[in-house]
Amino acid sequence: MLLALETSCDETSAAVLRDGVILANVVASQVRLHAEYGGVVPELATREHLRNLLPVVHEALDQAGASIGDLTAVAATRGPGLPAALMAGFTSAQALAFARGLPLYGVHHHEAHLYSPWIGGQPPAAQFDQFEPNVSLIVSGGHTMLVHVRGELDHTVIGSTLDDAAGECFDKVSKLLGLPYPGGPLLDRLAAEGNPAAFEFPRPLLAEPNFDFSFSGLKTSVRYFLEKHPDLADDPQALRDLCASVQAAIVEVLVAKTVRAARQLGVKCVTASGGVSCNSGLRRELELRCAKRGLRLRVAEKRLCTDNAAMIGVLAERQIRAGKAPTPFDEETRPGWSLER
């Protein structure tokens, strides 16, 4: 039985797995912890990871019907991420593994994202029997990248954003529109009732023959648009049309480049994960374009799109199975860890 911890950014999460089956996956911001632990504390404060960790681990073990003594391995996100946040989870995992004499596995956060679309079923479990080579879109507030996953534990980054992440573009456009932060999910809901062809916004790098993205200019073009039409966002339908038009621009670039990459690399499967893969417009467009091109599509389940420890555990178990050596106890976190190395 394996315990996995994830603390690379805002979320404190712990998961318990056995042979690919996720027995528990607890994310601090998504649950109300028992009052005895003082409840859930505000996100973004790194030191709060330390306050959250113990109750989150206890909750995960309780849900799994397990105790510390049942564990045979410990995994934690080693990077990339905010240094102090990573350290909270990684050193806690080190301490637990060392004290219990268990092997420790330091996992790459983005590599774990590559496998979250392969978690499914009830109880949720890693479905590696269904795995096939794919192009994987990791798209969130902090990241936008395309990865060629040739096989299990074998991948190459083929493109990423040159400036802002797609989720950041959603949130900053929402801010310009006066929507409450974080505005991405709200923009998605407004866009559902708007006309995506109402206004024309740029599709950055769409015509470029590479797999990189750029969303900073799109954000700025929305700003200029609003300066020219200062009252437009006050009209509810115009606001919905604007949201739909901006979302269409972001989604078109993401989907077109993802599908193009799959075709060029000759893979028959596309996967997507990260917070923005919850966006309904993106999910719908991926489904349409993949179906049209005969590509199989696997998008992470909504509760596994955002940062979670289950995917950390799934990858760690797979690495153990593949014979990967544990991470020595004198190793440190790697805040700037690139997926290539």
Place this chain on the structure above:
Amino acid sequence: MLITRTHSVAETEAAGESFARSVQPGWVIGLSGDLGAGKTAFVRGFARGLGSPARVHSPTFALLNEYEGGRLRLFHLDLYRLNTAEEIRGAGLEDYVTRPDGVSVVEWIERWCGESQATEGAGPGTLRRIYLRTVDEQTREIAYDCAGA
């Protein structure tokens, strides 16, 4: 205060590149400016001016990106998601905005120190401030409130 104007993203990057050439270890450079004013573009040029080949991208969600390969280690911070000095300390970022082991460039620095903290007589580890302002779609005004530019 030294004020210049740039007329494209490339020129804003070039301004950052040239500023970076005179930067000393321990400097903290605070950037202020609206969404789309060109802060991240300035940092992209800044990294190039330090000689780093790193791909500079927005740290809005990560809060901190670190770029190596230049003559100084570059910490690229973005305080957009944080509202108070207390939250910045809570995120473990205080050292990066006071005494970096290299050089820090901090977007939305006003979240740490307010709108108009002076930087006269700045030494190593002291804040130097740069204000970016959108004049029109292409033009940006860059105001350096610091010596050594």
